[in-house]
Amino acid sequence: MAKVLISDELSREAISIFENAGIEVDFKPGLSAKELNKIIYKYQGLAIRSATKVTSDLLSVASNLKVVGRAGIGVDNVDVSAATACGVLVMNTPFGNAITTAEHAIAMMLALTRQIPQAHSSTVAGMWEKAKFLGTEITNKKLGVIGCGNIGSIVANRALGLKMRVVGYDPFLTHERAKEIGIEKVDLNELLSQADFITLHAPLTESTRNIISADALNKTKKGVRIINCARGGLIDELALFAALNSGHVAGAALDVFSSEPAKDNILFEHPDVIATPHLGASTVEAQEKVALQIAEQMSEYLKYGAITNALNMASVTAEEAPVLKPYMSLGRLLGEFLGQVDMDELASVRIEFDGKSAYLNEIPVTASILAGLFLHKMDTANLVNAAAIAATKGIEVSTVKHDRRCDYETMIRVSTSYKGGERSIVGTLVGGNKPRIIKVQGISVESDFPSDLLYVRNYDRPGFIGAMGSLLGELNINIATFHLGRKERTEEAIALIEIDGKLDQSILAKVRELPQVVRADYLQFSS
Numbered sequence: 001m002a003k004v005l006i007s008d009e010l011s012r013e014a015i016s017i018f019e020n021a022g023i024e025v026d027f028k029p030g031l032s033a034k035e036l037n038k039i040i041y042k043y044q045g046l047a048i049r050s051a052t053k054v055t056s057d058l059l060s061v062a063s064n065l066k067v068v069g070r071a072g073i074g075v076d077n078v079d080v081s082a083a084t085a086c087g088v089l090v091m092n093t094p095f096g097n098a099i100t101t102a103e104h105a106i107a108m109m110l111a112l113t114r115q116i117p118q119a120h121s122s123t124v125a126g127m128w129e130k131a132k133f134l135g136t137e138i139t140n141k142k143l144g145v146i147g148c149g150n151i152g153s154i155v156a157n158r159a160l161g162l163k164m165r166v167v168g169y170d171p172f173l174t175h176e177r178a179k180e181i182g183i184e185k186v187d188l189n190e191l192l193s194q195a196d197f198i199t200l201h202a203p204l205t206e207s208t209r210n211i212i213s214a215d216a217l218n219k220t221k222k223g224v225r226i227i228n229c230a231r232g233g234l235i236d237e238l239a240l241f242a243a244l245n246s247g248h249v250a251g252a253a254l255d256v257f258s259s260e261p262a263k264d265n266i267l268f269e270h271p272d273v274i275a276t277p278h279l280g281a282s283t284v285e286a287q288e289k290v291a292l293q294i295a296e297q298m299s300e301y302l303k304y305g306a307i308t309n310a311l312n313m314a315s316v317t318a319e320e321a322p323v324l325k326p327y328m329s330l331g332r333l334l335g336e337f338l339g340q341v342d343m344d345e346l347a348s349v350r351i352e353f354d355g356k357s358a359y360l361n362e363i364p365v366t367a368s369i370l371a372g373l374f375l376h377k378m379d380t381a382n383l384v385n386a387a388a389i390a391a392t393k394g395i396e397v398s399t400v401k402h403d404r405r406c407d408y409e410t411m412i413r414v415s416t417s418y419k420g421g422e423r424s425i426v427g428t429l430v431g432g433n434k435p436r437i438i439k440v441q442g443i444s445v446e447s448d449f450p451s452d453l454l455y456v457r458n459y460d461r462p463g464f465i466g467a468m469g470s471l472l473g474e475l476n477i478n479i480a481t482f483h484l485g486r487k488e489r490t491e492e493a494i495a496l497i498e499i500d501g502k503l504d505q506s507i508l509a510k511v512r513e514l515p516q517v518v519r520a521d522y523l524q525f526s527s
Contacts (some may be wrong), residue, residue: 002302006046006054021299037061038441054084067301069294072281076204081277084312087382091297091310096290099283102154104280105199105229108253112225117274139163145197147202148173153181192219205230214239223250229280232237232256237267244270313384314363314364328368330435333449333525334414334427335372338522345419348396354412358401368415389435442492445485449525450498457518460486460493464516474505
């Protein structure tokens with residue numbers, strides 16, 4: 001039974017979702033990093049919010065961890081690269097708190113333009129400073145949205161409803177999408193120079209860190225107001241403080257800060273700054289929604305292999321998972337076959353899909369093939385990190401889908417090129433779900449993938465079968481099945497021999513000494 005740890009405060013309904021899926025749950029919010037490191041090896045799943053830090057140190061001792069689920073959109077508290085290297089899937093819930101965060105950004109903008117927090121403090125202190133708090137209308141003002149994804153597009157929609165004009169900057173925003181959400185696509189410099197209000201909705205990456213820098217602030221209109229409900233680190237806080245002091249920036253409304261919890265920040269000293277403690281996703285509806293979503297996603301992955309909202313692997317729907325499962329098994333076994341045969345300096349992997357397989361989501365199947373290819377040399381290789389391993393090693397991976405008839409209902413061919421030449425294997429599914437070898441090195445031969453297989457390349461000459469049988473008999477190795485194939489009008493042939501028991505190197509050496517044998521490899525396949 002899979003076991004999940006919830007290490008941050010999450011709705012108790014999430015526990016019920018896990019339990020109803022047959023998954024054991026421990027609810028232990030507030031663990032220190034040291035405490036978490038001591039127990040994480042027990043769990044296949046870790047459900048978190050923003051408090052738990054999933055570091056490379058934690059992942060290094062999480063020997064059984066398969067998935068980290070972040071209830072929310074931001075994953076800057078998760079070392080995604082380290083998780084990928086460790087073969088741990090990272091999921092989030094990018095849509096669960098989108099409306100809530102967008103509404104908070106609009107609320108912050110309105111509070112900023114009418115100085116509501118400052119006016120409240122003044123009024124309850126017994127002062128009636130009506131003239132002091134002169135606001136400005138937002139109608140017909142121009143809002144610049146930096147980051148026009150899920151949240152940014154909702155903010156733009158709400159702003160249009162308030163009769164604002166909206167421009168957007170996002171390197172992934174197409175003109176068609178901009179038109180669809182009713183905004184004008186501009187470059188960053190245009191946005192900075194035109195906007196009366198700037199709201200940030202971008203992730204924190206190396207390219208977006210300090211996107212609102214001193215240089216960027218110098219390009220803005222005098223009197224601009226800035227709202228950040230996305231991520232701390234998008235704004236150079238010292239530069240913003242200086243721009244507020246000079247009067248170039250009229251005000252800032254900030255829900256996030258470069259260091260959190262932000263109990264001491266230079267911007268708190270400025271009277272034209274509104275600050276809230278990272279409340280963007282803090283509504284009853286959003287907290288419940290993201291907790292239930294992450295529990296459902298993690299349960300479907302641990303139970304069925306369905307992948308939703310993953311940051312380091314392509315999605316596989318719950319409907320796709322059972323259809324893909326036998327193809328992924330076939331792919332892994334094909335990869336295992338080639339991965340156990342010497343392939344020094346592997347340069348490329350080419351995967352061809354024929355028949356029914358050509359209509360599948362090929363990404364998980366490709367990942368399975370690569371995982372199998374690396375498995376016997378790197379026992380940490382799996383679906384999540386296989387593509388990253390290939391990229392790190394400089395191995396070129398390509399896929400081809402053939403729209404053509406083939407001899408089998410479905411067929412997958414894996415070809416590799418390496419320092420010594422090329423290798424290939426072709427497999428199919430018998431009865432729709434049983435993996436089977438149908439061709440090796442261009443030679444037709446049919447075999448299952450047994451636990452223990454002797455793969456022999458030999459000269460097609462009389463006496464080979466007898467010599468092989470006699471040798472294995474003398475060595476007390478029982479032959480379970482013996483499959484032969486040969487290339488017509490050549491001496492080239494292969495044998496796939498299923499054996500009972502294991503082969504050690506001394507026995508393999510004796511097999512290789514047979515005069516008809518060109519090469520021999522002992523292969524083992526995982527169940």
